[in-house]
Structure formats: C-alpha cells, structure tokens
Amino acid sequence: MPEAKLTLTIPERTWPGxxxxxxxxxxxxxxxxxxxxxxxxxxxxxxxPSPAR
Structure with missing residues (x-):
C-alpha cells in the first residue's frame, strides 16, 4: 500500500502549529x-509519549 510522509511549515496561529x-x-x-x-x-x-512521572 502506498504511503507518503510530508513535512509542513504550519502557521503559528493555527491549532496544529x-x-x-x-x-x-x-x-x-x-x-x-x-x-x-x-x-x-x-x-x-x-x-x-506519556509524560515521565
């Protein structure tokens, strides 16, 4: 099955950013x-990852 991985520059004022x-x-x-x-x-x-305790 084909797969693609992208690296994006996301604007700072968006929730993913x-x-x-x-x-x-x-x-x-x-x-x-x-x-x-x-x-x-x-x-x-x-x-x-789970945060260290």
Whole structure:
C-alpha cells in the first residue's frame, strides 16, 4: 500500500502549529478535512509519549 510522509511549515496561529510547537514529541495525523472560504472542519489524531512521572 502506498504511503507518503510530508513535512509542513504550519502557521503559528493555527491549532496544529500551537500543539506541535508546545509538544515537539507529539504526532498529528490529519484524518479528514473539509474547507470553505471562511471556515473548515477537520478530524485529527494526536499521539505523544506519556509524560515521565
């Protein structure tokens, strides 16, 4: 099955940008996205290692 991995530069004022900068060990997978000129809806999966205790 083909697979592609992309590296993107995400603007700072978007939620994926805020999460990835605050938690650099997190992985964000965008599972679905629908956009309109003024809004959008998306489904994302976010995973990260458990914090050390």
């Amino acid at each position: 805020e999460i990835s900068r605050a938690h650099d060990d997190a992985t964000i997978r965008i599972l679905a996205a629908m956009t309109e000129p003024d809004a959008g809806v998306g489904l994302a999966e976010i995973s990260a």
